[in-house]
Amino acid sequence: MIALYNRLLTKYPIFIQSVSTACLFGAGDTIAQQIVEKQGIQQHDFLRTGRMMVFGGAVAGPALSTWYRLLEHNVKASTPFKTLVKKVAIDQVLFAPVFIGVFFSTQGLFEGKSVQEIKEKLDHGYTTAVINNYKLWPTVQLFNFYFVPLNHRLMVTNIVALGWNSYLSWINHEASSQSIDTPSAVISPPS
Numbered sequence: 001m002i003a004l005y006n007r008l009l010t011k012y013p014i015f016i017q018s019v020s021t022a023c024l025f026g027a028g029d030t031i032a033q034q035i036v037e038k039q040g041i042q043q044h045d046f047l048r049t050g051r052m053m054v055f056g057g058a059v060a061g062p063a064l065s066t067w068y069r070l071l072e073h074n075v076k077a078s079t080p081f082k083t084l085v086k087k088v089a090i091d092q093v094l095f096a097p098v099f100i101g102v103f104f105s106t107q108g109l110f111e112g113k114s115v116q117e118i119k120e121k122l123d124h125g126y127t128t129a130v131i132n133n134y135k136l137w138p139t140v141q142l143f144n145f146y147f148v149p150l151n152h153r154l155m156v157t158n159i160v161a162l163g164w165n166s167y168l169s170w171i172n173h174e175a176s177s178q179s180i181d182t183p184s185a186v187i188s189p190p191s
Contacts, residue, residue, distance in 0.1 A: 009151050017154045018061030024158040025056025028165025036170050051110040052169055059106060060099075061154070067095055068153045071145075088141045096137060100129045100168075107172050125175030129168065136164065 009016045029052040033039045075090060077083040104125055108118035144156050 006151075013151060014062050014065045017065040018057045020155060021061035021064070021158055022053045022057030024162055025060065025165050026050075026053040028052065028162050029169040031162070031166040032169040032173070036166060037173070048169070048173070051107060052165065054110065055103065055106055056165075059102065063099070063102075064154050064157060067091075068150060072150050084142065084146050087145045088138055091141055091145075092134065092138050096133050097130050100133060101126060103168060104129075104172060104175065111176070113176075121172070121175045125171045129171055132167070136160075 005016070026049050029049045030044075033044055033048070034041075039045070071087050071091065075083060075087045077086050101122065104122050105118055108121050113121065140157070140160050144153050148156050
């Protein structure tokens, strides 16, 4: 199975990574709804899961796959360590904040929200998500960019992102209800 995945990944990298990303975004939302929010299968919002999967497959997968290739081929420094630090810094300063904004905005569009409602969603969830991004992703990306071959970086990101996507789905849902006021509010999801 792994050999087949690797062959397909080599032949169709963006497509395969996008499908994987869609599946893991859907799984992350399911975890958010069933484990964090404890909604139960009867109350599961399958449209919400579908929106997360569409975002994962149509936006996150292609964007991240392309971004990792761009970093790999264009970011160089005088030593391997400096190259690593430069890649992580560029990833976290340029890509992460934009990606989180795109996530909230796209989810708002998928939910049929008005421009004003999307702005309110960003006001209530964006800063918290970016702060929490910086608590997790720089370390993950240091590991990812140093140890993991280019074609497998998105899979490593997706595995870690299973928990992150659960968090994003939850904070997106909470931001819609405007119940997130501080960054510490999201460190402890409801029990």
